[in-house]
Amino acid sequence: MLSRRLFLQASAMAGCSAAAHPLLSSAAFASAPGDNRLVVIILRGAMDGIDAFQPYGDPDLRALRSTLSLGPDHGATDLDGFFGLHPGLAALLPLWQAGQMTFAPAVSTPYRDKRSHFDGQNMLEAGTGTDLDPADQQDGWLNRLLQLMPGQASETAYSVGAERMRILRGPAPAKSWSPDAVLNLSPQAEWLLSRIYYDDPLFRDASAQALEIVASLSPPQPGKNPEPEHLELARFAADRLNKETRIATFSLPGWDTHAGQAGVLHRPLARLAETILTLRSELGRNWDHTTLMAMTEFGRTARENGSAGTDHGTGGAMLVVGGAVRGGRVLGGWPGLSDGDLYAGRDLMPTRDIRAYAAWAMHGKFGIPRDRLERAVFPGLDMGPDPRLLA
Template sequence: MLDRRRFLTTGACSLAAAPLVSPMAFASLPSDHRLVVVILRGAMDGLDVLQPYGDPDLARLRPEFAIGPAAGALDLTGFHAMHPGLEDLLPLWRAGELGFAQAVSTPYRDGRSHFDGQDILEAGTAGEVPPMIGRDGWLNRLLGVLPGVEGRTAFAIGREDMLLLRGAAPHAAWAPDARLEMAAATRDLLTHIYHDDPLFRDRAAEALRLSAQGPSAKRGQGDGVEALFGFAASQLAADSRIAALSLAGWDTHRRQDRALLPPLRRLARGILTLRDGLGPVWARTTVLAMTEFGRTAAHNGTRGTDHGTGGAMIAAGGAIAGGQVWGGWPGLAEADLLDRRDLMPLRDVRAYAAWALHGLFGVDRGVLSRVVFPGLEMGTDPGLLA
């Protein structure tokens, strides 16, 4: 008789070699709030996503870019306009369920490497590049200080979890762009093995359902964003409370007018899919979309932007105090720029995440600044949550 746990372990090891596009991780904990962290890989240009068109130096630095309401951007504050790629999220802004934190960054400086920058962002460290062995992520450290955390049985397909949730605390992973291939007889055997096991029976049924769907159906839907965020919504509406996922495509060195539009539209579709799938739970949900660093204040010779420092964070959800832009504005005059090239960051993006964790889950500020985000000065509450 095949041991059911050995069967599950063997299957998981076999699946680890399957290709995937976007990893996703979940965690359950005894809280009624939900947190979704979206890593925007490639360094999103915050100055284009949230255009401070009221600063006259923006047009000086970017003369070949379409800037402000006169060029099709969506006016938000009379000083800031939202990129038209996020137009579908305008109702969320008006409902107080969308906001932006401006002039933020991680402590990462100088190197401007995507790999190092993403490691710093996900590790939540104070600026040093984490060692290759023993790295863990700030969401995993959060789980380590919350009472009653349990990992849910799920599937990690294609590669290891995101660094954001990697660590000793229990969690699970799943990726939608992979397929569990099995013959009909094997499906029947799996169903039989887990029939009387209350722990694994429902998870096995979920695996078979996902196998039946397969990636081909998702590819028919386009880029799979709806599947990614839709699955997140289905888990968060049940027993999961934290989800972490990533979207790539934000590196816009050339023709930014063309390159930035697709990822913005994917992000907008993902957030709306999450809202629709969560239903009433959306009112207790916070979404933080974060990127490894910003981009240069001036455009380059190919009408793109290069790796910079200060940028923006996008927040969404029914639990946020949206309809506003958080943080001060440093200005874009040459003397105000960092190294005369980048938007000057005025606040650590980790502080916004830390205040969100404090408000959502009641984590002590000292624990946040020592354990979850080592070396962080949280400062005053930015008022991110409603």
């Protein structure tokens, strides 16, 4: 019997017949021309940007948070005399010092007030504005980017299982893979699978390619615990990016911190840091051409709640790292935490649309014209001034 972590694929081309395929999907990949690489990580659950990048220089912070986000005197690492890096992200400090890491505080999508994880994530991945219902937007902004890229030549594309990341959904072919999908097929079952799809070139070739990749993966070692999923995602993404893939996206969960945030938040932040450092290590020289953006659906309340946590808010933070990044600095402005500065009297006020940073990154990396980004990739977006995100 074979037992492998499985490479899968996702595309709108697949149709209903893919639902019967014995595999699942959760991370997505797409091929694109050139040497530049883009990685988008969706942080599901609303990361508290005020805690991840602590504005300890703001005089109103301590009045809002008695146990959280208190700066270098409480374990954070100073970055610029105003912001401190949460201890969970401390392993990324060398990237900041090397000019390969930056972040944008006080950013958000156009989503406001309802503060639903599902709607917020849908709008983040759809890339729409307030004039479009994210439930009605069937494709995602990375797929719309691929549709505008001349010479885009993704490998064979198909959909397996029920879950696909909305951000890469659409007509442009893309692939997906899940570290939780385990294939147990005997040689007879492999033969049967090939015969089932023999008369369908799309599924025949795709199934053959999936089996080839499965065969190339290292089998689990008896008695050894499997590698944590976030590291498997990073290693597999790097392997694809070192070959034909140029755009990769996946999600990391665990960011909803309503209670006991001081203990809860450290773990997902550390996982994020490990994911990024694993990508850097595995990409080798290709790291120099890579831009990674970590984005979340919205931020959290500026004021700590009675359970030593924070609730769903508005303004959040975006982390950007990579060898192609112009880092070691903070992107954008800081709105302040006084009562008059807060959105709806409770949340960090957004100072810029998070889509603008993504759009400028795609403009710099892939040469997509500004007007196409503002109309086709991110409908209704005003990109505003160039933040000079890339080196």
